Amino acid sequence: xxxxxxxxxxxxxxxxxxxxxxxxxxxxxxxxxxxxxxxxxxxxxxxxxxxxxxxxxxxxxxxxxxxxxxxxxxxxxxxxxxxxxxxxxxxxxxxxxxxxxxxxxxxxxxxxxxxxxxxxxxxxxxxxxxxxxxxxxxxxxxxxxxxxxxxxxxxxxxxxxxxxxxxxxxxxxxxxxx
Numbered sequence: 001x002x003x004x005x006x007x008x009x010x011x012x013x014x015x016x017x018x019x020x021x022x023x024x025x026x027x028x029x030x031x032x033x034x035x036x037x038x039x040x041x042x043x044x045x046x047x048x049x050x051x052x053x054x055x056x057x058x059x060x061x062x063x064x065x066x067x068x069x070x071x072x073x074x075x076x077x078x079x080x081x082x083x084x085x086x087x088x089x090x091x092x093x094x095x096x097x098x099x100x101x102x103x104x105x106x107x108x109x110x111x112x113x114x115x116x117x118x119x120x121x122x123x124x125x126x127x128x129x130x131x132x133x134x135x136x137x138x139x140x141x142x143x144x145x146x147x148x149x150x151x152x153x154x155x156x157x158x159x160x161x162x163x164x165x166x167x168x169x170x171x172x173x174x175x176x177x178x
Contacts, residue, residue, distance in 0.1 A: 020049035026094035062133035071128035083117035086163040104148030108159035115159030
């Protein structure tokens with residue numbers, strides 16, 4: 001991307017500030033931001049936005065290491081919302097998923113594809129603390145609990161947005177999000 005994703009501009013803020021604000025607005029009480037590359041640059045923004053920050057020193061090992069770090073910090077949580085900073089979601093998406101979360105796992109879906117954020121029951125924390133990149137991390141937890149997954153349909157492809165490349169970011173940044 002040329003710069004750390006959390007520091008990219010998104011709707012008048014950085015991605016990290018936007019994501020934290022949207023989670024808080026959706027009713028997430030304890031937002032845990034797992035920081036990796038250039039954590040020292042992101043930490044002040046995330047803290048000021050109201051997140052509790054965890055620095056994942058093992059971030060080079062992949063996303064599973066960040067999921068483990070976040071799950072370790074979420075001790076006692078009844079419900080967990082997992083979303084990456086490069087998957088910006090408006091509060092309305094998370095609010096609706098939380099309202100419709102009656103299964104072990106709740107995911108948004110659009111056009112036959114599942115998106116993010118993923119909402120999980122706190123009873124899955126032990127599994128989240130053990131995920132590994134080699135065994136597909138969060139995807140494996142969802143697959144093991146396939147019978148407990150509830151898909152919530154969305155009319156908007158916003159639930160599929162993922163800013164993986166500079167082209168993804170440029171296309172998405174020029175588009176309005178509900």
